[in-house]
Amino acid sequence: MKKRLILFAAILGIVFAVDLCSKYWTAALTMDSMHVFSWGAIDLFLTPTLNRGAAWGMFASFTTQLLIFRIAVMSYLAYIFLKSDSRMQEVALALIFSGAFCNVFDILYRGHVVDMIHFLFWSRSYGVFNIADAAIFSGAALLFIYLSIKKRHAKHASDS
Template sequence: MKSWSPYVLLAIVAFALDQWIKYLVETSLAFQEKIDLVPFLALFRTFNTGIAFSMFSSLGDTGLVVIATLVVAVVLYLATVTPRSHVFARTGFALIIGGAIGNLVDRVTYGHVIDYILFHTQTWSFAVFNLADACISVGAVLIVFDELIGWRREAKPESPDA
């Protein structure tokens, strides 16, 4: 268990920070009021009844809770079979688990996910998201990066003296 301690802690911190920020947003920010922080970044409290980009909202709360629970279970399994040397992947799995559980708690508690980060310009805006979504995305990038490092190590040609 010792080798998993920092990753478990990271997942817990990601989850706790996500829930704390969502609490602050819910208690301090009016629904769909945009507060510009810098010219391209704003706070904008809204709800997401689906998953990424509101996909699968037609499945309803129960279907989305089941999907999220299955995703967490699969990621937990992958994390347990990943070798210790794959630090980027293990970090990525921890971030995904923390973020997925954060959004899962929202869905079970409220029937939707609380989103509040908006990247935008005057003529374009990205989907509104939250810290849990960012953790999931960064975690996925770390896992892909770890896989690319692994492929590169395996693809090195052997020396002629071997």
């Protein structure tokens, strides 16, 4: 149990530190948007954006309800983490929790979430996000992979 909690705390600490540093660095920039690099049809910009809602600014007028929902989801993620018997699932849940924690911290500290990472693919924008959002997405993708593997193993076990 102790190793699992150390893993959880390490992931939370790393995601929180990188997210917080990226937001302070972005706040120090005084431009609207800065082109960072291009690679083929992909362009990366730093575009400081304030987000009072959820993904893509949805539900911005429901800040209290969103905060309560986020804290409830974080509590459930912590519960599942404590019940988990898989390192892959633990890492996935810790990433999702950490990203949610960072965004809740932003809302409580600043009153909004600071987003800044802006990719264009073939000149099309797909939203602006932050390190916390990337942690949530990465954790969700890893959790999806874990559940797919678990389902496949369960199917093979029942076929045998």
